[in-house]
Amino acid sequence: MQLTSGQVFHHRWCAALAAQDTAALRELYHPDAVQLSVGTGRTLLGAEAIAAGFAEFFGIAGAVNTTGVENFIDLGTSFVAESTQSTGFAQATSYDVFALDGGRARFHAGGSIFPRSPAALPAQDPAAPGQAFFRRLWDAISMQDAATLTSLYAPDAVHASVAGTMRGGQVITDSLRQRWRQVGPPQLRSLSCFVEGPDALAVEGIANLGFGPDVRLDVEFYEVWLLRQGRAVFVTNGLISPRPAELRQGLQQYADNQIRNIQTVAQGLANLHAPRYWY
Numbered sequence: 073m074q075l076t077s078g079q080v081f082h083h084r085w086c087a088a089l090a091a092q093d094t095a096a097l098r099e100l101y102h103p104d105a106v107q108l109s110v111g112t113g114r115t116l117l118g119a120e121a122i123a124a125g126f127a128e129f130f131g132i133a134g135a136v137n138t139t140g141v142e143n144f145i146d147l148g149t150s151f152v153a154e155s156t157q158s159t160g161f162a163q164a165t166s167y168d169v170f171a172l173d174g175g176r177a178r179f180h181a182g183g184s185i186f187p188r189s190p191a192a193l194p195a196q197d198p199a200a201p202g203q204a205f206f207r208r209l210w211d212a213i214s215m216q217d218a219a220t221l222t223s224l225y226a227p228d229a230v231h232a233s234v235a236g237t238m239r240g241g242q243v244i245t246d247s248l249r250q251r252w253r254q255v256g257p258p259q260l261r262s263l264s265c266f267v268e269g270p271d272a273l274a275v276e277g278i279a280n281l282g283f284g285p286d287v288r289l290d291v292e293f294y295e296v297w298l299l300r301q302g303r304a305v306f307v308t309n310g311l312i313s314p315r316p317a318e319l320r321q322g323l324q325q326y327a328d329n330q331i332r333n334i335q336t337v338a339q340g341l342a343n344l345h346a347p348r349y350w351y
Contacts, residue, residue, distance in 0.1 A: 193265065
């Protein structure tokens with residue numbers, strides 16, 4: 073089986089982490105790369121700074137071994153990996169989002185799904201472009217403002233998650249509007265982390281989502297955005313808690329309970345109206 077460029081990069085990146093090879097890691101990043109660390113809240117610019125950050129981490133925790141990949145969303149020049157990683161001190165489930173340029177990482181954002189240790193929220197800054205974009209996004213969602221929402225996506229934008237991939241800004245916004253009509257728009261409860269860099273931002277928080285006419289749940293999520301001239305060209309999001317398999321199981325149990333309740337009511341009505349014979 074031939075590996076994709078994203079899979080090849082991920083294998084090389086994992087091998088370099090396991091070997092604590094900062095030189096190899098430096099070569100895997102573009103000289104002008106941007107790295108957002110949701111766990112520390114740090115933004116590192118350039119391959120040299122990113123390699124130095126890995127060296128600092130290795131000096132504290134040692135090698136990082138990737139022991140399993142739970143989800144891998146491969147889009148060719150970008151990918152999302154949710155993996156189990158371990159050091160000499162702990163085991164963690166992490167997410168990493170990469171955008172490649174000529175086989176090297178131009179952008180990388182990473183955070184922890186478990187255990188949870190998000191960095192503190194930054195102070196609100198009206199001049200911060202990432203914060204301004206995110207505020208406009210959620211204002212448009214809460215007001216169900218389709219025109220503003222559409223203006224926030226580039227025509228060639230891509231949205232990727234374990235549920236599938238959508239290509240094209242209009243396709244993405246049309247899909248969101250359809251979901252609003254079916255289950256209502258999401259509601260942002262709170263943010264636990266927000267980190268931004270040049271044309272990029274990564275967030276973690278809690279949102280209330282609709283999954284059916286009468287089913288809404290609070291979920292903990294992560295989301296990563298790449299921007300071009302203030303408009304989204306790539307966005308990916310994933311569930312921190314519950315995890316996708318746990319959510320599917322919970323929704324299936326809810327549906328099964330609803331069916332049993334309907335069957336019980338139907339049987340009761342049938343018994344109520346059944347003809348009675350006296351002998």
